[in-house]
Amino acid sequence: MLRALIIVAVSIAGFTTDNSAFASSAEKQKILHVGKFSTAIAEPGSMPANWEVMTFPKISQHTRYKLIKDNGVTVIQGFSNASASGLIRKIRIDIKEFPVIEWKWKISNVYKKGNAAKKAGDDYPARIYIAFEFDSKRVGIVENAKFAAIKAIHGEYPPVASISYIWGSSTPKGTSLPNPYTDRVKMVIVESGAELANTWIKEKRNIYKDYLKLFGNDPPMTSGVAIMTDSDNTGESAAGFYGDIVFKSEN
Numbered sequence: 001m002l003r004a005l006i007i008v009a010v011s012i013a014g015f016t017t018d019n020s021a022f023a024s025s026a027e028k029q030k031i032l033h034v035g036k037f038s039t040a041i042a043e044p045g046s047m048p049a050n051w052e053v054m055t056f057p058k059i060s061q062h063t064r065y066k067l068i069k070d071n072g073v074t075v076i077q078g079f080s081n082a083s084a085s086g087l088i089r090k091i092r093i094d095i096k097e098f099p100v101i102e103w104k105w106k107i108s109n110v111y112k113k114g115n116a117a118k119k120a121g122d123d124y125p126a127r128i129y130i131a132f133e134f135d136s137k138r139v140g141i142v143e144n145a146k147f148a149a150i151k152a153i154h155g156e157y158p159p160v161a162s163i164s165y166i167w168g169s170s171t172p173k174g175t176s177l178p179n180p181y182t183d184r185v186k187m188v189i190v191e192s193g194a195e196l197a198n199t200w201i202k203e204k205r206n207i208y209k210d211y212l213k214l215f216g217n218d219p220p221m222t223s224g225v226a227i228m229t230d231s232d233n234t235g236e237s238a239a240g241f242y243g244d245i246v247f248k249s250e251n
Contacts, residue, residue: 005122011135016061017024029248029249029250030097030098030248030249031195031246031247031248031249032093032098032246032247032248033244033246034077034089034091034093034225034245034246034247035048035051035089035225035227035242035244035245035246036048036049036075036101036244037067037242037243037244037245038073038074038075038243038244039074040067040068040074041074042066042067042068042074043067044066045066046066046067047065047067047087048067048076050089050091051087051088051089052087052088052089052213053065053085053086053087053088054085054086054087054088054226056084056085059083059084059085059232061081061082061083061084061232062083062084062085063078063079063080063083063084063085063086063228063229064078064079064080064083064231065077065078065079065085065087068124070241073243075104075241075242076149076227076241076244077239077240077241078126078197078227078229078239078240078241078242079229079237079238079239080123080125080229080230080231080232080233080237080238080240081237082231082232082234082235082236082237082241083230083231083232084123084228084230084231084232085228085230086129086227086228086229086230087222087226087227087228088225088226089224089225089226090223090224091222091224091225092133092221092222092223093209093222093225093247094221095207095211095219095221095223096218096219096220097249098247098248098249099206099207099208099209099249099250100164100204100205100206100207100247100249100250101128101130101204101205101207101245101246101247101248102203102204102245102246102248103128103202103203103242103243103244103245103246104200104201104202104203104205104242104243104244105124105126105167105200105201105237105240105241105242106126106196106198106199106200106201106240106241106245107125107194107195107197107198107238107240107241108125108197108198108238108239108240109125109166109194109197109238110125110167110168110169110170110192110193110194110197110238111123111124111125111169111231111234111236111238112169112234112236113169113233113234113235113236114168114169114170114234114236115169115171116166116168116169116171116175116177116180116187116189116218117171117177117180118180119180119181119233120233120234121169121233121234122123122179122180122181122233122238123230123231123232123233123234123236124166124167124168124169124228124229124230124240125167125229125231125239125240126164126166126167126226126227126229126240126241126242127164127165127166127167127227127229127240128164128225128226128227128245129163129164129165129224129225129226129228129241130162130163130164130165130207130222130225131162131222131223131224131225131226132161132162132211132219132220132221132222132223133220133221133223136248139179146210159185161184161185161211161215161238162184162185162186163185163186163187163188163207163210163211163214164179164185164186164187164188165187165188165190165203165205166187166188166189166190167190167191167192167240168189168191168192168193169192169193170192170193171189171192171194172189172192173189173190173191173192174189175188175189175192176188176189176210176213176214177189186214186215188205188210188214189217190203190205190250191203200241200243206250207219207247211227225244225245227240229240
């Protein structure tokens with residue numbers, strides 16, 4: 001789906017960036033708290049600071065996100081029933097300075113029809129997007145014209161590329177592949193299958209190394225970080241849970 005490329009910029013009016021999460025520890029490693037969900041108050045209708053809902057044209061059924069307490073810790077729960085929408089934090093990050101991302105997540109189940117290689121199966125109970133801002137030097141003349149047309153309509157350029165870390169249904173863990181709708185989104189299967197369903201898993205990826213491997217050049221600044229639980233293609237249901245998301249420098 002084309003939304004896999006444009007969700008973090010085009011579908012949201014008034015795109016701005018936010019650098020308020022930048023912080024450094026007293027130690028050598030610098031830390032950037034992008035999703036500090038554990039400090040939020042889990043009240044009805046509340047959302048974590050600096051995060052907002054993103055929806056897509058022509059998709060009327062939206063995933064329901066809310067802050068909940070799980071074993072005394074505040075996390076985000078996304079519940080999808082033949083629906084799609086996400087949560088985004090619009091933020092510029094230099095991946096050379098903060099190459100490592102760490103997060104925790106869990107799922108209720110995977111989708112029977114889920115298939116990362118096919119458009120009809122392009123649904124995931126949990127995924128994290130890292131979107132990278134447009135750079136005219138990274139695309140050809142024809143694509144520059146396309147990006148300019150999108151900017152003229154929506155007021156902002158879409159990302160030039162995105163990495164999607166996903167919890168897949170059956171594609172083997174460790175697999176990397178392009179999104180079935182656009183090769184500007186590369187997917188990395190971080191977890192796969194239902195064996196670890198209902199269990200919190202801590203993940204760690206080096207985004208800089210992943211970008212080099214997937215796209216073959218240095219990454220530009222990010223334009224946003226998003227989470228999404230969706231099932232609009234498969235028509236199934238699942239819940240995804242997201243803990244804090246942290247970017248770090250290398251030790």
